[in-house]
Amino acid sequence: MTRRIVLALYLLVLALPIYWLVNMSFKDNVEITSTLSFWPHRPTLEHYAHIFQDPAWYGGFLNSLSYVALNTVISVVIALPAAYAFSRYRFLGDKHLFFWLLSNLMAPPAVYAMPFFNLYSAVGLFDTVWAVALAHCLFNVPLAVWILEGFMSGVPREIDETAALDGYSFPRFFFRIFVPLIANGIGVAAFFCFMFSWVEQLLATTLTTVNAKPFVAVMTRTYSAAGMDWGLLAAAGVLTMIPGAVVIWFVRNNIAKGFALGRV
Amino acid sequence: MSLQLEHVGFVQGPDTLIQDVSLTLARGTLHVLLGATLAGKTTLMRLMAGLDKPTSGRLLLDGRDITGVPVRRRSVAMVYQQFVNYPTLSVYENIASPLRVAGVARAEIERRVRVAAKLLRLDAMLDRMPAQLSGGQQQRTAIARALVKRAELVLLDEPLGNLDYKLREELREELPRLFAETGAILVYATTEPAEALLLGGDTAALSEGRLVQAGPTAALYRHPLTLEAARVFSDPPLNELAMEKRDAVLLTEHGDRPAPAPLLGLPDGRYRLGFRADAVTVGAKPPGSLSFEGTVSVTEINGSESFVHVDVGGDAWVCLIPGVHDLLPGASTALHIDARRAFVFDAGGALASRPVLAEAV
Numbered sequence: 001m002t003r004r005i006v007l008a009l010y011l012l013v014l015a016l017p018i019y020w021l022v023n024m025s026f027k028d029n030v031e032i033t034s035t036l037s038f039w040p041h042r043p044t045l046e047h048y049a050h051i052f053q054d055p056a057w058y059g060g061f062l063n064s065l066s067y068v069a070l071n072t073v074i075s076v077v078i079a080l081p082a083a084y085a086f087s088r089y090r091f092l093g094d095k096h097l098f099f100w101l102l103s104n105l106m107a108p109p110a111v112y113a114m115p116f117f118n119l120y121s122a123v124g125l126f127d128t129v130w131a132v133a134l135a136h137c138l139f140n141v142p143l144a145v146w147i148l149e150g151f152m153s154g155v156p157r158e159i160d161e162t163a164a165l166d167g168y169s170f171p172r173f174f175f176r177i178f179v180p181l182i183a184n185g186i187g188v189a190a191f192f193c194f195m196f197s198w199v200e201q202l203l204a205t206t207l208t209t210v211n212a213k214p215f216v217a218v219m220t221r222t223y224s225a226a227g228m229d230w231g232l233l234a235a236a237g238v239l240t241m242i243p244g245a246v247v248i249w250f251v252r253n254n255i256a257k258g259f260a261l262g263r264v
Numbered sequence: 265m266s267l268q269l270e271h272v273g274f275v276q277g278p279d280t281l282i283q284d285v286s287l288t289l290a291r292g293t294l295h296v297l298l299g300a301t302l303a304g305k306t307t308l309m310r311l312m313a314g315l316d317k318p319t320s321g322r323l324l325l326d327g328r329d330i331t332g333v334p335v336r337r338r339s340v341a342m343v344y345q346q347f348v349n350y351p352t353l354s355v356y357e358n359i360a361s362p363l364r365v366a367g368v369a370r371a372e373i374e375r376r377v378r379v380a381a382k383l384l385r386l387d388a389m390l391d392r393m394p395a396q397l398s399g400g401q402q403q404r405t406a407i408a409r410a411l412v413k414r415a416e417l418v419l420l421d422e423p424l425g426n427l428d429y430k431l432r433e434e435l436r437e438e439l440p441r442l443f444a445e446t447g448a449i450l451v452y453a454t455t456e457p458a459e460a461l462l463l464g465g466d467t468a469a470l471s472e473g474r475l476v477q478a479g480p481t482a483a484l485y486r487h488p489l490t491l492e493a494a495r496v497f498s499d500p501p502l503n504e505l506a507m508e509k510r511d512a513v514l515l516t517e518h519g520d521r522p523a524p525a526p527l528l529g530l531p532d533g534r535y536r537l538g539f540r541a542d543a544v545t546v547g548a549k550p551p552g553s554l555s556f557e558g559t560v561s562v563t564e565i566n567g568s569e570s571f572v573h574v575d576v577g578g579d580a581w582v583c584l585i586p587g588v589h590d591l592l593p594g595a596s597t598a599l600h601i602d603a604r605r606a607f608v609f610d611a612g613g614a615l616a617s618r619p620v621l622a623e624a625v
Contacts, residue, residue, distance in 0.1 A: 161342075
């Protein structure tokens, strides 16, 4: 019984800020700023309607989704062969290189913002979703390599050899036999790439201005001369959480198995 | 039609895993690789398969050099000691896998898989996934996959080690026959001399990465040419006695004995007497035997026979006697070596004298 109470309290504490955000998003600004109300007394969808009708708002949302999706795909596709090499071959300096990859995650993104800005301006990638998608590879590729390497090393080498003995060409073996074996690992890697790319703000805002403006950057528009648009900001916050929740829903089984089997 | 190994060597880092092995494996005969764990059986098989490339020497298939040919382009099937199947494919697809890759017609795949599955009693499991099978069934799946491929070279690396007793007995007889029907060069690795004898065919005895002796299995058992070959082909381990012959006397560290008749013809010098467990007995002394006093350390009862482990002044010997005996540890007993069935090796380990009763060994 005590355990249940403790657990319930814990969940309540965790859920409270999320509930409050949802709560705010359905109130009008007068209600938000004047009284303390635990549920919307005059529920309204005006904030959501605003976001879905204003191209600047939903455009930002789509921009964010595109670079995050692009980045997740690029990261996993690049990391698959790299992780396979680290898992299966011994080469000069392999361990150092593997650790060096991780060191990419140690520097704050701010360090890279300037060089990326300059480089992308020079090659004409500035203010595109590709700019952000590629920049985020800086930390997502190493992360995906690390996660996938753990899963791949869990697959016995004899499977590779048996496939070679059976006559499988390497690509056929890789996609027909190997990838299904590490599906959980791919799920986990994709999840983390998605999450880190989705929450990253600094590179995303530095490398875009108008055309590829991310959702978080649009959110700053609510600070206006008239004060802050609380309700709109809350609705935007709720929308920001939805893609993450959807991804978690899809990979929940992978994650559960994945954390048990892989390194992570 | 044969696979020929010419002075094959394999070095990995600081370790020499295979050293100068020359061997000819003819088609239609069963070739047993016999050796203790780490003797190099698996490594040698991997070199034959092309999974590893020898660091020296050549491999010839029917006279054609295949040393550098990658494994994907060879006609090889291999069954690992620890069963290896594709976990995400059903048993049916696992067995069919090499045929699918080779582009065999659907109906033919179906037919071959059914036949192999029936032989290995997997008919009822074809729709299951490997993880839902017992270890023995998984190993049979791996064997079936090797069988349907009809490869020119079939390598079985201790394939029955993980199976239960009854199935082992059956498959040990069936496997060589099944693969022989496909006309393959069949290589079978085992750690057990008894299994090699049951399989028959030719045996190559390996020790520490070197080929010790090769030849027909029974001949190898009866006539090991070196002490090492005798050691590899003895289970329980070969009993050994260091001795020096001087005229008609044998000097050993356990005391001097008159040389028994079969050893009288040896020139004087230092020797090592090697005798298997069945060439030594306890109890009443048979005439013409070489006797020593020892202390029983343990007795193992194996069906209708007993293995008595005896300590003779620091030498540990095993003695096989018929019937169930329960000699208590610590009991002192007399051991009698039948000199007619003992091998004599010279100081360099080469055979100096064959047992007189070779056929009885």
